[in-house]
């Protein structure tokens with residue numbers, strides 16, 4: 459087969475997104491305004507929640523979720539040990555302590571059986587991550603720890619769900635990302651979801667310096683010269699209307715993107731079942747995967763090649779791969795600060811060493827998928 463060049467991810471954007479930016483640019487209203495509001499409304503509808511609030515990225519969304527829930531110094535927040543570093547960083551921003559919980563190597567998500575032993579009177583909240591687009595078992599989290607606030611890190615999980623309950627509607631607050639590595643993108647961008655009116659109001663103020671009313675309300679209201687009240691220390695975590703306009707177009711394509719990814723994920727899983735040392739993604743019954751990434755697990759006890767050598771081999775063939783994500787407890791800052799050994803979280807350690815993401819995105823064509831499957835099947 460002729461050599462191909464297949465990146466791990468590519469945003470799917472074009473003429474429509476380009477044209478959508480015309481209105482905010484020419485209207486003169488480019489910070490958070492009508493386009494962000496439209497994006498939020500669509501996002502809330504799709505994820506079956508009362509409120510959706512756009513912010514600058516998912517990391518700031520997670521930070522605001524912590525602040526809105528009143529997380530502060532002395533509090534502990536449970537975080538899976540295998541996730542993107544910002545899940546834990548968001549807890550650090552509040553001077554609270556992230557307490558790691560091991561993950562299940564089959565789902566890459568929080569191991570619900572490890573939660574109970576991490577809970578003490580200081581534990582206030584838990585941030586289950588819907589990693590790679592597969593929802594964490596939130597029902598079980600609620601059963602085990604009914605008193606904890608739940609913030610879903612759904613950075614990878616736009617459009618995912620359990621049965622007909624979408625990600626973002628399962629806990630107290632949901633947080634999403636529109637970074638280009640995710641299924642829909644606004645360049646950078648994030649969203650918070652909640653069904654709680656009080657939390658929504660607090661988040662709305664926190665993202666805008668703590669102002670009691672938004673700039674748009676003030677400028678378009680009868681007394682634009684009267685500045686709002688500031689009763690809290692807020693942040694500027696707003697999304698621009700240029701991004702909001704792009705988000706509206708992208709969100710309308712979300713389900714088509716996921717359907718196409720689902721089709722090719724099924725193709726991978728069927729073809730790669732012939733590779734006995736590669737564990738393809740496990741999806742519990744009734745779960746709807748969002749397919750931000752297709753992440754397998756290389757069983758080095760059976761494989762003729764180590765995971766890192768396999769990634770190098772595929773790179774030589776023009777196929778980009780990545781470890782699924784990293785074990786946060788093994789990263790320099792966290793390992794030192796909390797004196798953690800890699801072996802303290804064996805599940806997260808294993809995922810760090812043996813997970814492998816292969817390309818799955820909406821710019822890929824049939825020949826790309828065939829080429830990748832062929833490359834993996836030919837490893838003896």
Ligand SMILES: *Cc1c(COP(=O)(O)O)cnc(C)c1O
Nearest residue numbers: 515516517542544613635636637
């Ligand atoms: C991408 C990602 C984030 C961070 O999202 P940003 O929008 O880049 O801040 C947080 N958590 C998880 C699990 C992610 O995959």
